[in-house]
Amino acid sequence: MTPIHAKELRNGGKLLLTNGITSLEGASGGGLTPWAVIAGNETRDGIGLSAHATLVELRDYDYRSVGAAVGLFDRVELSIARQRFNTREIGALLGLGRDYAFEQDIVGAKVRVAGDLVYDRLPAIAVGAQYKHNRNGPVVRAIGAQHDSGVDYYASASKLLLGQSILASGTVRLTKANQMGILGYGGDKSDAYSVQFEGSLGWQVSRRMAVGAEYRSKPDKLSIAREDDWYDIFAVYAINRHLTATAAYTDLGSIATVKDQRGVLFSLQTAF
Amino acid sequence: MTVSLFPLLLLAQATPYAVPGETAVTPYVVDDANAAARPFVGDDIARAFGGQDGIRRIVDRLIDKSHNDPVIGEIFVSHDMVRLKRTLFEQFCYILNAGCSYSGRDMKASHKDLGIQHADMNRMVEILQAVMREQGISFPAQNRLLSRLAPMRHDVVER
Ligand code: HEM
Numbered sequence: 001m002t003p004i005h006a007k008e009l010r011n012g013g014k015l016l017l018t019n020g021i022t023s024l025e026g027a028s029g030g031g032l033t034p035w036a037v038i039a040g041n042e043t044r045d046g047i048g049l050s051a052h053a054t055l056v057e058l059r060d061y062d063y064r065s066v067g068a069a070v071g072l073f074d075r076v077e078l079s080i081a082r083q084r085f086n087t088r089e090i091g092a093l094l095g096l097g098r099d100y101a102f103e104q105d106i107v108g109a110k111v112r113v114a115g116d117l118v119y120d121r122l123p124a125i126a127v128g129a130q131y132k133h134n135r136n137g138p139v140v141r142a143i144g145a146q147h148d149s150g151v152d153y154y155a156s157a158s159k160l161l162l163g164q165s166i167l168a169s170g171t172v173r174l175t176k177a178n179q180m181g182i183l184g185y186g187g188d189k190s191d192a193y194s195v196q197f198e199g200s201l202g203w204q205v206s207r208r209m210a211v212g213a214e215y216r217s218k219p220d221k222l223s224i225a226r227e228d229d230w231y232d233i234f235a236v237y238a239i240n241r242h243l244t245a246t247a248a249y250t251d252l253g254s255i256a257t258v259k260d261q262r263g264v265l266f267s268l269q270t271a272f
Numbered sequence: 273m274t275v276s277l278f279p280l281l282l283l284a285q286a287t288p289y290a291v292p293g294e295t296a297v298t299p300y301v302v303d304d305a306n307a308a309a310r311p312f313v314g315d316d317i318a319r320a321f322g323g324q325d326g327i328r329r330i331v332d333r334l335i336d337k338s339h340n341d342p343v344i345g346e347i348f349v350s351h352d353m354v355r356l357k358r359t360l361f362e363q364f365c366y367i368l369n370a371g372c373s374y375s376g377r378d379m380k381a382s383h384k385d386l387g388i389q390h391a392d393m394n395r396m397v398e399i400l401q402a403v404m405r406e407q408g409i410s411f412p413a414q415n416r417l418l419s420r421l422a423p424m425r426h427d428v429v430e431r
Contacts, residue, residue, distance in 0.1 A: 011392030162419035
């Protein structure tokens, strides 16, 4: 019988940018959608950590999120995020009061079930769930949401095509969330899960920098507040191994009855 | 003259898998398939790497830097760096279609019992990237070579 030795944990290891950034809901990935990568800089021989802060300035609203994630052995990711969506002047128009803010907490789990972003021939494939709790229950119910919390389920496949310097990622999501959950879950139009598609396409300009575009299809369950698909174009820069900065131009369409919500997104992520 | 060349020739014929100046290795069958990647087509990629001279500079620098690296250097200690430089040059040259055949061992046999982990592989890729950058290889060309090496991790890293 061979004795079993506890393997020593390794420190550092992923290639620059291959841990992605932090998406709006706290999972590592692109900006709008998760990728099949695990948070932090560690390989299967270590435990990685990341934290993020994101700011989106839209025409009529602003949005902030902060969060943290742990990546266990490049296999399992656990994340938490707090989102705050400020309605500014629109809050007053909607009768909620100026600067009324919707807040939401999200706890996420993701497992990479197969493949690898960089090395295997098979793309990295992951499945995940996000439990979301909206902290403004009475208000979201008043506008037609059926619940103040919900669970999204998703599956992602992501691959860095080295020969072309292109990163491609696609996600299928099952969700009841209105505007990601900022406006609650389920609506007067439907309280069923709907299937949504999300994707990122990036071009690696250099070892440190990538540019690309993203898309996220959205459900539309509230009759008083139409919901549009989301788009962005982004640039991401690895300042060093532990710090990644992202800037994007986003088009989030109509939100809470006000259309044409375009603006800029800034995000900083630190990872170990 | 004839006499002194004779043993050398004999040696070359008897052991195609090792050349004089290198430590002997367990005999194996020489085959380009041991290089573990199909070569590129056309000669633009070989030119992007500066032909055989450019490839040799990259491989020599890669091995020297890896050997002296604080993270992975230990793995190379007491291995035959003369042979490694020759075979790795042949492998890159073969893959980049710069006019070589590969006479080394396959990737599994070459890295058996070295205890290489994912982080070591990433480290070596980073060193290779740094060397290619230093030699002025364009980023897309760097990534094209890496795309052929990446799937080898499966055999390089100890399961
Ligand atoms: C795709 C990546 C790699 C390629 C293409 C590669 C290629 C090679 C080749 C061609 C040889 C010599 C074969 C022969 O002697 O017949 C070799 C041996 C060796 N490689 Fe790698 N290698 C890779 C990754 C690594 C890594 C990540 C390490 C360590 C961090 C490493 C350490 C070694 C050592 C120490 C030897 C000498 C083994 C001996 O003396 O028997 N290699 N490698």
